[in-house]
Amino acid sequence: MEERCHDLIDYFNGTLSAADRDAFEAHLATCDDCKQALQEMQDLMLPIAESLPERPIPTGMKSRILGEVLGSTKQGQKPVQAAVEKPAVEETHLSDLDAARSKKEKKRSVPLGWLMSIAAALILSLGANAYFLSQDESSPAEEFAMDEVKGMGNFESTTSIKGSSMIFTKDDQEFMLVQLKDLPPLKKGELYQLWTIQGDTPRANGVIEQDGEAAAVFPIKGDGTIDAVAITVEPEPDLEKPTGEVVASVAL
Amino acid sequence: MHTQSDESLYHQMRSGDEQALEVLYDKYERLLFSFAHRFTNNDRLSEEVIQEVWMKIWNGRVDFNTDKGKFSSWILTITRNAALDCLRREKRQPTIEVEERDGGYDEPVERTVMQRETATEVRDAVNELKPDQQELIELVYFKGLTQQQISDQLNLPLGTVKTRIRSAIQALRKLLDGRER
Ligand SMILES: [Zn+2]
Numbered sequence: 001m002e003e004r005c006h007d008l009i010d011y012f013n014g015t016l017s018a019a020d021r022d023a024f025e026a027h028l029a030t031c032d033d034c035k036q037a038l039q040e041m042q043d044l045m046l047p048i049a050e051s052l053p054e055r056p057i058p059t060g061m062k063s064r065i066l067g068e069v070l071g072s073t074k075q076g077q078k079p080v081q082a083a084v085e086k087p088a089v090e091e092t093h094l095s096d097l098d099a100a101r102s103k104k105e106k107k108r109s110v111p112l113g114w115l116m117s118i119a120a121a122l123i124l125s126l127g128a129n130a131y132f133l134s135q136d137e138s139s140p141a142e143e144f145a146m147d148e149v150k151g152m153g154n155f156e157s158t159t160s161i162k163g164s165s166m167i168f169t170k171d172d173q174e175f176m177l178v179q180l181k182d183l184p185p186l187k188k189g190e191l192y193q194l195w196t197i198q199g200d201t202p203r204a205n206g207v208i209e210q211d212g213e214a215a216a217v218f219p220i221k222g223d224g225t226i227d228a229v230a231i232t233v234e235p236e237p238d239l240e241k242p243t244g245e246v247v248a249s250v251a252l
Numbered sequence: 253m254h255t256q257s258d259e260s261l262y263h264q265m266r267s268g269d270e271q272a273l274e275v276l277y278d279k280y281e282r283l284l285f286s287f288a289h290r291f292t293n294n295d296r297l298s299e300e301v302i303q304e305v306w307m308k309i310w311n312g313r314v315d316f317n318t319d320k321g322k323f324s325s326w327i328l329t330i331t332r333n334a335a336l337d338c339l340r341r342e343k344r345q346p347t348i349e350v351e352e353r354d355g356g357y358d359e360p361v362e363r364t365v366m367q368r369e370t371a372t373e374v375r376d377a378v379n380e381l382k383p384d385q386q387e388l389i390e391l392v393y394f395k396g397l398t399q400q401q402i403s404d405q406l407n408l409p410l411g412t413v414k415t416r417i418r419s420a421i422q423a424l425r426k427l428l429d430g431r432e433r
Contacts, residue, residue: 006399006410009417013396014333040421042321045328047428048393049287051377057285058295065303066277069310070270 002027008034012041059149067153150174151226151252159184161248165229167220174220176205176229180248183211190233195242196220197228204238226252258323262316265309273310280324284331290376291335291394297342304334336396377428385420392417 004027010016011024028035150167163180176196183192191209195202206218220226228251232244258279264272284305288298308314308330320326378389391397391405403413 006414008414009392009399009402013336013392013398015396015398037418037421040418040425042325042329044393044421044425044428045332046322046325048377048424049283049328051428052286052290053376054282055286055289055295055298057281058299061285061299061302062277062281065299065306066274068303069273069306 002031005031005034008037012038060152064152153250153252155180155229155231155248155250157248158245159247161231163248165250165252167226167229167252174226175217176220176226177215177217178206178208178229179215180208180231181213183208183214184247185211186233189235191235191237192247193232193234193237193239193242193244194218195230195232196222196226197230198222198224198226202230202242204240207237228252259316259318262323266312273306277306280327283324284327287328287331288335291332291339292342297338298335301331301334301338304338305331308334332393332396339396377424380427381420381423384416385423388417388420389424 004024007016007020007024007027011021016024028038148169150169152166153164155161155163155165160182161180161184162182163178165179166177168175168177176194178194180192186192186209191207192214193204194206194208196205197203203221205221206216208214208216228249230242230246230249232242232246234242234244256275258276261272261276265276281302284302285298288301289295292298292301305327309316309327314330316323316326378386378393381389387406388402391402397405399410399413402408402417403410406413408416
């Protein structure tokens with residue numbers, strides 16, 4: 001066995017430096033022993049995977065993943081834009097692929113983990129109207145329970161905003177959890193208004209009066225399925241209709 | 253249309269066919285999820301891993317061709333790499349314990365609980381190996397340790413590690429072959 005042969009496992013596990021990896025690949029071309037051993041390891045991947053017990057798939061995983069991958073927000077943005085009477089962004093005649101690509105590049109995605117890590121702390125303290133906490137307060141490790149998650153997604157923003165929203169029920173009340181970061185600074189007197197959208201109708205449902213980072217849970221007003229959540233900048237809280245443009249939205 | 257091979261779906265997908273992406277996604281959803289879960293032991297991280305895999309594939313950051321063997325083995329290799337990266341990343345971060353109950357499942361709750369019980373009874377093939385071989389497979393395949401780390405952890409000379417791993421792999425292969433019949 002040559003010295004290089006010892007790198008097989010590390011090559012398989014991707015822990016070699018670039019130089020060692022290249023050297024090992026050169027070695028592979030000449031060492032049948034390593035080539036065969038590597039092949040055996042790779043061939044086992046499928047039977048190992050197939051032998052594993054099946055796990056229940058988290059609700060909505062497919063739409064979250066494909067939504068992220070395609071960067072698609074088709075269903076969510078239309079009602080939002082109609083509601084605030086903003087002309088849709090100029091229609092361009094790209095192919096679907098190009099459209100998906102450009103959306104993908106524009107998209108600032110936030111891992112869902114970020115949402116989940118903080119959800120626990122917020123949901124534990126449900127009861128009154130809204131709770132805010134900053135990112136650096138650590139979440140308690142206690143278990144928490146929501147009754148049902150109705151929808152979840154990442155915001156698409158025309159500015160720098162990143163974040164996610166989740167609609168869930170607890171004790172027959174619906175709540176909306178939002179987590180946002182990189183909220184641009186507000187001018188004096190301005191605030192971020194959250195809107196829940198049903199069909200074409202927006203309803204003011206929660207206010208955030210800070211920039212930077214924010215996380216909050218709001219009880220949802222009214223009944224019915226929420227199709228999307230949008231954020232505008234407004235001069236006053238809880239107006240009848242949005243007056244500012246949509247700075248971020250998410251289809252649920 | 254059901255007879256389309258993974259390989260031809262893959263090429264369609266790479267030319268921008270979203271439907272081909274969805275067909276492939278559906279086909280591999282359960283396999284990839286249980287596979288990723290074997291590494292992360294966590295629903296949320298498994299989902300992140302699978303998202304990373306499809307992002308890479310859709311964006312062409314990884315490329316499949318038939319020289320690389322079967323599509324199924326290839327996508328599992330990509331998933332394994334993403335899962336190991338994820339484990340390494342998580343290790344560097346202080347962990348926040350928000351366990352399993354964060355999402356909800358497609359199945360009703362009672363069924364989920366039942367499935368979990370069954371899952372602990374269904375032993376995966378690795379668990380049928382001899383304990384020292386089990387440990388080696390665990391460290392190599394699912395923890396992605398370096399040969400040096402394995403040698404330190406098991407107190408074995410480097411050279412011995414490699415031969416032992418190989419014989420563990422062969423034993424596992426025999427076991428898995430036996431199951432298929
Ligand atoms: Zn060799």
